[in-house]
Amino acid sequence: MAASSPDVHQLARDGNASLLRLQLEQDPDLVTKLDSDSRTPLQCAISALPPSVHAAEACLDALARLDDARAKANALENGDGVGNTALISAATTGSLEMVKLLLGAGADVTATNSRCATALHYAASKGHVSIGRLLLDKGGDVNARDRANQLPLHRASTTGSLPFLHLLLSSTSPHPPHKPRLNLSDRAGHTPLHLAVESGHAEVAVALIEAGADRDKGDADGVRPEEMEGVGGTEAKKVREYIVQRCGPLST
Structure with missing residues (x-):
């Protein structure tokens, strides 16, 4: 029986950028997959301690390879269990490099969470x-x-x-x-x-x-x-x- 593929969400949370990139190169659609907290691998990379910019870059590169523009946008702007987008979470953690990366990828600076709060609020x-x-x-x-x-x-x-x-x-x-x-x-x-x-x-x-x-x-x-x-x-x-x-x- 073949071994199961590594969990891309766990790889992102662990900041294991190299193995995460490998998995996403094999199957870019995994970048849109949600975990039990309604987070994408990109959002998991932001929640890593410390936030993993390299893992986030791997996710954004995978998003860029997707043919479906709507799926691409939905993954970038996905709201987690409390509605936080990747940008809102990055602003909260204080990672300027991560915020720059997300804005460069086209993240919506006006996006709000379930409390109608923006990244600027946090x-x-x-x-x-x-x-x-x-x-x-x-x-x-x-x-x-x-x-x-x-x-x-x-x-x-x-x-x-x-x-x-x-x-x-x-x-x-x-x-x-x-x-x-x-x-x-x-x-x-x-x-x-x-x-x-x-x-x-x-x-x-x-x-x-x-x-x-x-x-x-x-x-x-x-x-x-x-x-x-x-x-x-x-x-x-x-x-x-x-x-x-x-x-x-x-x-x-």
Whole structure:
């Protein structure tokens, strides 16, 4: 009895690029095959620790050899069990080289997952500035909203990544409105400024105010950003004091 062929998904997860390439050269259609987590071999290469660029290159080379253009596109944009495409996963892991590779292959920078979040949302959450800059250069939308009605700006404000925040504030959307929506409320009524104060990120809060964020806009309960207690109240108090030092007192 002939030995079974190696599992291309496992080869990709292991970063075994040479054997993976051999298997895909023998049968390029294997590159479209999904595992139990609805991932292609390409997505498995991205989930390897660390992400295997060489395994991803083998997958993309196999995709290029497919005759069926629809199958090719479907494999590149396949959403896994939570809807993450290869590009979204690569942006989350922080592999700039992988993101470059996928964008070069034509990956959709505007693709969303089951939470309606884009690769830019996840780059903002992780503070991956170089990846964020590349995504924006390739048409990423600074005003893309996820299911919670949050922009990448909300994500960066929550995590306190000042460099990423500056990147977003200096960018434009490919669709009207072109400027970042500083005062958009998320599903809970929180603007990016609310989230920066609540999370204790003083410099981010000041950067938002200096860019034009509305200090008087209330959340769903009418609470203004600088009136939020935050976690334990201590950090939010420090943020409020810093804001007053830099921007003056809040109107009564």
